Amino acid sequence: MSKKSILRAIRQNQPQGPPLPDLPSFASDAPEPLAAFQAMVAAMGGQVAHAADFPDLGALVSAYFPGETSVASTVPGFPGNIPMQDIASPAELETVGLALIPAQWGVAENGAVWVSEKDSLFRVLPFIAQHLIVVLAKDRIVSNMHEAYQRVQIDETGFGVFIAGPSKTADIEQALVIGAQGARSFTVVLE
């Protein structure tokens, strides 16, 4: 192991530097978070649905994904039709058509939502599902990433992710294609 020699070389060469700066949250510059969040989700290639427009989550799912037969859900009170407790290995989730996952926070400046392992049960679920719905409370939207990192504890669980939309790529001639390796669509249900 080269740890000692690397650290010795670094210590020899470390310059003087400034103190670690305090970080402002720049929140006063941000527009009204809920409206900005919805606009940004759309701009990033996702869509927003409103729980209040439907009698229940089941009705909303049927309206947005009619005929979807493979639904994995970790949203309390909405079981889907794939029994999550029977899943032994993450690879078994490969056939999931639609995943529903609760999200903890939304970020207005970029349309991202925070989802941790606690929410998705399986880390791969939001990625491996063909389509993804996250359920977010309207009063859990902050204006920017500074505020988001003040509220989220990134090491609360072993894995957490900001998801800002469907999987996408522009690797072939800069042409935007939605649905690269992960979910083909991203829907935020606001409740």
Add this chain to the structure above:
Amino acid sequence: MKHAQKATRFIADEPRTDWHDQALWFVRQKRDLAVHSVPEWESLRELASQIKLHTLANLAEYLEAFEAKAQANGVQVHWAANAEEHNRIVYGILQNAGVRKLVKSKSILTEECGLNDFLEANGIEVTDTDLGERIIQLRDEPPSHIVLPAIHLKKEEVGELFHQKLNTEKGATDPKYLTEAARHHLRERFLQADAALTGVNFAIAETGGVVVCTNEGNADMGVHLAPLQIHCMGLEKIIPRQADLGVFTRLLARSATGQPVTMFTSHCHRPKPGGAMHIVIVDNGRSEHLGRPDFRNALKCIRCGACMNTCPIYRRSGGHSYDVAVPGPIGSILSPGIDLKKHSDLPFASTLCGSCSDVCPVKIDIHEQLYKWRQIAAGEGHLPVVKKWGMALAGQVLSSPQAYNLAGKLARRALKILPRFMLYNPLNDWGKSRELPIAPAGSFKEWYRKNKMHEPE
């Protein structure tokens, strides 16, 4: 082969050069739009720079804190002094776990270390899973850009490649269709992989975890499906606090592609249930670079690629002309530190216009460092002969008013009377692909003296 020679080949196809130039300028323009929508952009740049400078000044302490925290999280941490040790460590981890198939997400560090070739020579099947990376891996060539690995390729070329390798329809060039084909191909690889390896965008000393940013979700597909996950990081990827991510995630994607954030910003802190997680911290010349006062702040780089997209030389010479893992302006100030003799021409692959420094989200003085590397390259005798004598002569002429006046006279005369072969020959780079200007009758000094006399009192 030197940058200028490779660039000559690249620009031989003029329409293609223009296309490449415009493709990158389009990304630069998207970056501008995204940046202008953030009023505090300049404050963010300054904060990012301060955080990075502070971290470099306390790097050993932060690395130790990071390691201790990561180990407490159940992560195995390894240290590699150089590329060779990095490759050996990764192979050792794979061997211990009996891994045959590895999926990777984008890692410029492993390009720098030549990991793929090493693993393949040792019988590991390596699949790059970022679409652009997979394309160039199937073509058996290196990336030409750190964020847009296949930016040098046209969709017709990708279509033909996929037809041969992935059985897509002959002649199909629709990016949507080709991406869908890659999606199916890569899903198979994700599901079969025994291990996944990623690069690292940020490593947080405070929490002992790593952050990986992608748009495709490929890093996550790999890491969360395979039982074994490995994250390889250059030791300059450390940042002190979770809160610092607020600054860097706001800067990175806007600078890179003009998006407000990458689609997935993934934070990995502990192995998945029943899995194992390793982090490999790599030096490979970085600690030495830290000891170079004029150049150390290049270690602030967060690999966004903005300096490439804006660079008039990069856009018109292509990433492959640089022949290094990190091309473009930032590569041209990092590479001479690794091997000055080999890369002594790269600091000259610039107009010193300063656009790279203007767009840099962590305020690296790139163009000033390019200029300083030129002086070092010259001082250590790495200039080509014509440039060396030309510069020496120019130095003498420019330091003596008499010599300067005389040289001007001679040049104006020479441009008029010399036969073409004396001006347009291999010794005169300024006569290539362009006509020299028509010489004016006199010097500016003469013109000024004459016209000043005629000025009304």
